[in-house]
Amino acid sequence: xxxxxxxxxxxxxxxxxxxxxxxxxxxxxxxxxxxxxxxxxxxxxxxxxxxxxxxxxxxxxxxxxxxxxxxxxxxxxxxxxxxxxxxxxxxxxxxxxxxxxxxxxxxxxxxxxxxxxxxxxxxxxxxxxxxxxxxxxxxxxxxxxxxxxxxxxxxxxxxxxxxxxxxxxxxxx
Amino acid sequence: xxxxxxxxxxxxxxxxxxxxxxxxxxxxxxxxxxxxxxxxxxxxxxxxxxxxxxxxxxxxxxxxxxxxxxxxxxxxxxxxxxxxxxxxxxxxxxxxxxxxxxxxxxxxxxxxxxxxxxxxxxxxxxxxxxxxxxxxxxxxxxxxxxxxxxxxxxxxxxxxxxxxxxxxxxxxxxxxxxxxxxxxxxxxxxxxxxxxxxxxxxxxxxxxxxxxxxxxxxxxxxxxxxxxxxxxxxxxxxxxxxxxxxxxxxxxxxxxxxxxxxxxxxxxxxxxxxxxxxxxxxxxxxxxxxxxxxxxxxxxxxxxxxxxxxxxxxxxxxxxxxxxxxxxxxxxxxxxxxxxxxxxxxxxxxxxxxxxxxxxxxxxxxxxxxxxxxxxxxxxxxxxxxxxxx
Numbered sequence: 018x019x020x021x022x023x024x025x026x027x028x029x030x031x032x033x034x035x036x037x038x039x040x041x042x043x044x045x046x047x048x049x050x051x052x053x054x055x056x057x058x059x060x061x062x063x064x065x066x067x068x069x070x071x072x073x074x075x076x077x078x079x080x081x082x083x084x085x086x087x088x089x090x091x092x093x094x095x096x097x098x099x100x101x102x103x104x105x106x107x108x109x110x111x112x113x114x115x116x117x118x119x120x121x122x123x124x125x126x127x128x129x130x131x132x133x134x135x136x137x138x139x140x141x142x143x144x145x146x147x148x149x150x151x152x153x154x155x156x157x158x159x160x161x162x163x164x165x166x167x168x169x170x171x172x173x174x175x176x177x178x179x180x181x182x183x184x185x186x187x188x189x190x
Numbered sequence: 191x192x193x194x195x196x197x198x199x200x201x202x203x204x205x206x207x208x209x210x211x212x213x214x215x216x217x218x219x220x221x222x223x224x225x226x227x228x229x230x231x232x233x234x235x236x237x238x239x240x241x242x243x244x245x246x247x248x249x250x251x252x253x254x255x256x257x258x259x260x261x262x263x264x265x266x267x268x269x270x271x272x273x274x275x276x277x278x279x280x281x282x283x284x285x286x287x288x289x290x291x292x293x294x295x296x297x298x299x300x301x302x303x304x305x306x307x308x309x310x311x312x313x314x315x316x317x318x319x320x321x322x323x324x325x326x327x328x329x330x331x332x333x334x335x336x337x338x339x340x341x342x343x344x345x346x347x348x349x350x351x352x353x354x355x356x357x358x359x360x361x362x363x364x365x366x367x368x369x370x371x372x373x374x375x376x377x378x379x380x381x382x383x384x385x386x387x388x389x390x391x392x393x394x395x396x397x398x399x400x401x402x403x404x405x406x407x408x409x410x411x412x413x414x415x416x417x418x419x420x421x422x423x424x425x426x427x428x429x430x431x432x433x434x435x436x437x438x439x440x441x442x443x444x445x446x447x448x449x450x451x452x453x454x455x456x457x458x459x460x461x462x463x464x465x466x467x468x469x470x471x472x473x474x475x476x477x478x479x480x481x482x483x484x485x486x487x488x489x490x491x492x493x494x495x496x497x498x499x500x501x502x503x504x505x506x507x508x509x510x511x512x513x514x515x516x517x518x519x520x521x522x523x524x525x526x527x528x529x530x531x532x533x534x535x536x537x538x539x540x541x542x543x544x545x546x547x548x549x550x551x552x553x554x555x556x557x558x559x560x561x562x563x564x565x566x567x568x569x570x571x572x573x574x575x576x577x578x579x580x
Contacts, residue, residue: 046341050275053334060327073323081330082360085337089356092341092349149319150380 024065032058040113045091049084056080068148192300192308203301203311210315214291222458223253229506236510263447268343271444275342280449283335283456286328287463293321294466295383297491298476312383313491321382322370325467326363329422332460333359336424336431339453340441351440354517355431359422361524366418368532372411373397373471375539382467386475396474402546407539412472414532416504419464421524423457426509433514465501466494473497 035058038051056079063072146152157164195201227242227250234241242249267276292315300310318324333356340352376397377385389396398412421428432440442453469475474497476490515523 044272046272046338047275050334050338057331069318069320070323073320073327076327077323077330081327081333082363085330085333085356085360088334088337088341089353092337092353150323151319 021065028058028061028065032062045094046088049088049091052087053080053084056084063148066148067146070148070150070153072148192302194302195304203303206299206311206313207315210296210313211292213296213313214294214315215288218288218291218459218462219455221462222455223257225458225461225502226253226256228502229509232503232506233510236507257451260447260451265448266446268345268444270344272342272344275338276444277449279335279339279342280445280452280456281335282338283332284452284459286332286335287456287459290325290328290463291459291466292316293318293324293382294463294470295386295475296466296494297489298386299490312386314383317381317383319379319381322374322380322385322467322471325463326367326370329460329464330359330363332456335453335456336441339445340431343441343444345444347437347439348441348443351431351433351437351443354437355424355441358424358428358430358520358524361521362418362421362428362528365414365524365528365532366422368529368536369411369415369418370467370471372407372532372536372539373415375536375543376400376402376408377471382470382475386470386477389474390477390481392477392481393474393479396472396477398472402539402542405538405542407535407542408472410531411535411539412468414528414535415468415472416501417528418524419468420505420508421520423460423464425457425461425505427512427514428520429514430517430520435514461502461505462498465498465505468501469494469497473501 032055035051035055039048039055042048042051056075060072060075060080063069063075156162157168159165193202195203230252231241231248242252245251245255267273295312295314295317297313298310299313300308302308336355336359337352340348340350340355343349373385374380377388379385379388385397389400393399394401397408399406400408402408424431430440431437432442434440437443442450445453476494478485478488478490478493
């Protein structure tokens, strides 16, 4: 067993464990914390796949910014009564287990559990440098590649989202 | 002034990162008592007081005595706390600060290689090409320690402190990131080693003072970074999360003995890290201010330390002279002043950058390097050539 495989199994067990904790915890703050851990481990996964930029973006955007806002809202929701924050499980749990079993069945049906992952034709150089900020920037803004237009459209979409949230939040514009 | 590659038959080049780990962790952990002493003495001088003067010469051992006292204090654990998160929170302020130190280059050593060439190597734990993004990500994780410490204490003052700090740190992170991006555009790399290398050759090349296209865009951006960095580390005048006059001690009201000391150490460690980034990004890192003899003889690590400590002194100076901001004034400053200015600066620098060296230039070189069938090394030299001409 090589080092990278060992690292994969360690990271995978932490990631699955934290993901289970997200849904198994009855306390929303602990769930959110487990989700932060999950996002962080996901970033480490990206790092082992030498996608450094995606890893950094994952930590900055998801683990750093979005989850802090989540925590902010959860903490504001119910002050003073920590027990009232605990969630009660109803029909949710059996349905979730059923869906999880169906999902694993679908994956097993596709043969991924038996054959493993399919090897790609990527060269060693692409693997080493494909995820750097420079490579991503150059391919994103290269006029010969089709990524510039979708990128700009996505930015307009995000702008609409920002303006929309301000309109919703303001009483008087 | 070069070190041989083999000392007692041991190749030192692969050892550098490990030595750097020891240096970073050792420096951050051991300098904290010194920083606290400096802070107390300097504030006392500024406020015309005596300051610590009982333990050791000029009170030098006072912080060590305080540290020993904290070790032997009873570890009080309030009844209604959320135990796991309560104990996790101080650790979560400490770890990101220590980890972020890994991406800061703090010296450059000249090594006489075995094959006769002389190479100057940066002393850094990990010279990664996402260096600044790595530091930004870790500094955005640091808010969790404070927020969770405030929440798990189950105390309304602590909770208010935690909420304040999360809002404050998210707000100022934007201005800080934009200022960092401005510096990155000026240097042309996210890797702090290359950022420092691009500022070699004197004080007029440092990002804070360098003249680009008849303007000095780095000067304002550096000030925005400095203000945002004080707010990021929750220091006066932005220490609202622990405002003692309103919130007792904010998020660490319920923390005692070494848990409190850990929060304290985390704060100082993050001060050191953001000051280290400021040094590397704006003040030329380990480069001497003038590339002439008396300055170049001083070791690079000393220059880095001098700059780092000057920024720490600015921290102390601010704490001694400015009153705490009101909360709405804090938000106004962050969102309505610093963010628009930083955005405009980024626009100006990006425009200058586009007009002074078009992207096409590096692209064609890249294509040429690929076409001639050469490997990565050729591409690197082509890019480095592009950098050098900036």
